[in-house]
Amino acid sequence: MEWLAAGLGTGLVAAGLSARYNWWRRSLPGLPVLMYHHITDQLNGTNLAKLRVSPRRFARQLDFLLDHGYVALPLSRALAQMQAGNRTRTVAITFDDGYQDFYQEAWPLLQERGMTATVFLVTGALDDLNRWDWDKGEPPEGILSREQVRELDLLGVEFGGHTHRHKNLSQLDERGLLLEVTGCQKAISDILGRPARVFSYPYGLVNQKALEAVHRAGFSYACTTWPGKFQAETNPLMVPRIIVKRSDDLLDFRLKLGRARSRF
Numbered sequence: 001m002e003w004l005a006a007g008l009g010t011g012l013v014a015a016g017l018s019a020r021y022n023w024w025r026r027s028l029p030g031l032p033v034l035m036y037h038h039i040t041d042q043l044n045g046t047n048l049a050k051l052r053v054s055p056r057r058f059a060r061q062l063d064f065l066l067d068h069g070y071v072a073l074p075l076s077r078a079l080a081q082m083q084a085g086n087r088t089r090t091v092a093i094t095f096d097d098g099y100q101d102f103y104q105e106a107w108p109l110l111q112e113r114g115m116t117a118t119v120f121l122v123t124g125a126l127d128d129l130n131r132w133d134w135d136k137g138e139p140p141e142g143i144l145s146r147e148q149v150r151e152l153d154l155l156g157v158e159f160g161g162h163t164h165r166h167k168n169l170s171q172l173d174e175r176g177l178l179l180e181v182t183g184c185q186k187a188i189s190d191i192l193g194r195p196a197r198v199f200s201y202p203y204g205l206v207n208q209k210a211l212e213a214v215h216r217a218g219f220s221y222a223c224t225t226w227p228g229k230f231q232a233e234t235n236p237l238m239v240p241r242i243i244v245k246r247s248d249d250l251l252d253f254r255l256k257l258g259r260a261r262s263r264f
């Protein structure tokens with residue numbers, strides 16, 4: 001009966017893996033736009049540990065991309081290429097909020113591999129802290145300085161807007177949208193000497209009015225947190241992304257690149 005037990009064991013393991021990973025989902029066409037927040041081992045008492053990917057895992061994910069022939073481009077270039085019908089194996093790596101750990105942890109790992117990324121800035125928090133998160137009980141975290149933004153811009157990192165004070169745009173009136181969206185664009189233009197092309201909606205939340213405000217402020221593309229890949233016919237102001245979480249192992253990462261999700 002040993003062979004039966006062994007067979008049953010293998011079956012159970014397969015069933016377990018099938019339950020955890022949705023490997024049977026069809027691979028989606030289009031550009032994978034990866035979404036990260038923190039690259040750090042410091043949890044600092046956060047309630048959102050899932051948004052803190054360890055530098056070791058991040059490095060392995062970058063190596064996976066390189067080993068599989070992916071070229072990491074600034075988001076606006078990767079999206080424009082996809083709209084033009086270019087089918088090269090491209091990935092865009094994005095970071096929301098502009099934390100100090102992008103400069104300390106993520107950038108060195110990207111740079112030593114010849115890769116680049118796009119960082120969405122909360123312009124009112126530059127040279128300061130993540131004050132918008134404190135009433136949710138999140139720990140204080142350093143935000144990039146203007147000086148670091150200028151330095152990284154010269155090294156090929158793309159910067160985009162993520163509002164002025166990390167507001168939920170779907171709750172704002174026209175005046176609020178002007179402050180948060182146009183104000184953010186103006187602040188980035190002042191730092192870099194040119195407007196930003198890309199935007200990311202805080203909390204992934206947007207309505208028609210907010211979408212129009214983002215377009216009017218001169219952003220060509222805007223990202224949601226909706227899972228999926230970008231195709232030539234996707235609305236450029238509703239770019240889907242693939243969230244990479246702290247708990248994702250390399251199999252999750254591989255599945256997400258293909259299917260935008262790895263588990264249910």
Ligand SMILES: [Zn+2]
Nearest residue numbers: 096097202203
């Ligand atoms: Zn954010």
